[in-house]
Amino acid sequence: MVQTIVWKDNQVVMIDQRKLPLQEKYVVCKGYRSVIRAIKGLVIRGAPAIGVAAAMGVAQGALKIRTTGMDHFKTRFDAICREMVAARPTAANLSWAVERMKQVADETGHRGVKGIRSRLIEEARKILDEDIAINRTIGRYGQGLLKDGSRVLTHCNAGALATGGYGTALGVVRAAAQAGKRIEIFADETRPFLQGARLTAWELKKSNIPVTVITDNSAGYFMQQGKVDAVIVGADRIAANGDVANKIGTYMVAVLARTHKIPFYVAAPLSTIDASIKSGQEIPIEQRDQKEVTHFQGKRTTPQGVSAQNPAFDVTPHRYVSAIITEKGILTPPLKAKIRRLFAS
Amino acid sequence: MVQTIVWKDNQVVMIDQRKLPLQEKYVVCKGYRSVIRAIKGLVIRGAPAIGVAAAMGVAQGALKIRTTGMDHFKTRFDAICREMVAARPTAANLSWAVERMKQVADETGHRGVKGIRSRLIEEARKILDEDIAINRTIGRYGQGLLKDGSRVLTHCNAGALATGGYGTALGVVRAAAQAGKRIEIFADETRPFLQGARLTAWELKKSNIPVTVITDNSAGYFMQQGKVDAVIVGADRIAANGDVANKIGTYMVAVLARTHKIPFYVAAPLSTIDASIKSGQEIPIEQRDQKEVTHFQGKRTTPQGVSAQNPAFDVTPHRYVSAIITEKGILTPPLKAKIRRLFAS
8 A cells, every 4th residue: 555654764755746657756854844845845734644743844954953952952942832723724633743743842852862862762653553543443334334236425535545545534434345345436636636536536446446436526417417425525634523524515515415205324533523623614714826717837826916815724514414433433423413422622 | 708709711710718718719621521620529518509500511512512413412411410410419409400501402492502511501690699689688588586685606618609690598697697697617627628617717817707717626615615606517419308408416416515505507599408308317418538537638647457447428307407598588487388389388
């Protein structure tokens, strides 16, 4: 299986998701600022993968703080963490991972700067390993929702490339396929970055799972034709009431699924749930550079002087969500009560 | 205003809509087969514009039939008409225009081959002129539906470029703007051919009507944000019950509009209404080359070996349509009864 991100010789190595599927190139980050650039520039994307990258990034930052004095170290480390959290606003896993790294630093203070550094590296690698294990568990729980012969529509990429490995939404698909079910995928191409056409198609092809790419605007057509049995997507942040922020267009798919009485599933680790916010209205939606819409591979497609808007995410209200598949099991409505119970335990 | 298509020195000259907005080039068709190629290859598109092109194409075909014998001429002319009608299956205006041309040929039989030829040229030019006049009338009727300050979402291009001139959906927008109303347009980029991002943006910019390009998958987001007051689209074929075939993605927009209680208007000339078919289920949906989805400007974007599906149109059931704006006035539900009355009179 593809390795989305690894820690190697104190460097963070990521497959370059801007270049897939035509080129399999790797970006080597030698400092936390180059990790931030990679996150902002979509070398790596997907909430869980961003979480892993952020953890590795701050570990790398900690390595390079030129001091042995604990106070100075902590001040600099906190500043690095703040910079990292600001890289992208929507994904919950980013601040979750950085928070976890900060806690490790706090708890290891007695071991001195050197001790903290090695614990941070250890923790970042642990976050990666845990993420893959969590996705396998999500897959095991979720695959029961898919029947032999299911035709599943997915939006964006919530696969191995969006996570430490295996994938959330595509993890469910993988687990169903591994359980011997024949599953076919419709991959929305997912403008403007084409995560579906490029990334989902690429990793499903590698895994020999049949995939057909469609334009985002034809999802409704295929549902109307009775060709979609279920929708599964990932999530960037889930509010306490079950509202789901995910890649722009997810809301459109959810509305269409509801209209056609097709179940709409969200697969996500608990680290994506932000129990501190009541509803999706509180989730910051990143507005990205309009050039991602007006240009294609550096070449202008729209007329000079015409502007575009490029919200990177949207919020699907919880009433459209049939279930959230987590590593602790499948949450069905009422989602608010189920999420509360999960975070209380 | 832009001239989409003209008859000039017995040639059919079209602005090349594959090249807009970056290049304003013209394709000169010297025979009916090159008109067919232009229609198939999307040099010209949009149901009313295709109708004009088809009429001019068969007139051009008639000019070049090497005979003065009426029987031979009629046999060849019928064959040309059949070839023309087969160029694209969905747009009603194509067969409507060819049928009208055939009738003219039939009615002019007594004038001899030469007489028929000049009448056909005259008729093709008349279809063009009428189309522009019809669009202005549609605009006058439709503009009453828009308020000062209305923010209108449109899908694909139903503008001057999709017609003889002025436009259907964009004709309504133009008429509202000309009546002094401030109208803002959200243009869905409309994958895969980007008619919205390229063509709608281009012609609205030329007309100084404010336009913002968005990805198709973000239409739901902007509606959810309360930023869309109305949707207006064109149509490729309308069935007797009011079901509307239009560019792929129109159905998605209609479902989203309904969910957000936003009116969904269709602007189309009577020549787009095919009263011979009961419902949208009978409308043939063109499936185009998957390369339009898997490649961008000749360059592959999806992984080798991954296939795509590329339906060019979808059908919006009549229950989603708030009104159809025609040159005979605005049809509101029940559409079936209104359409029946219109075609009976």
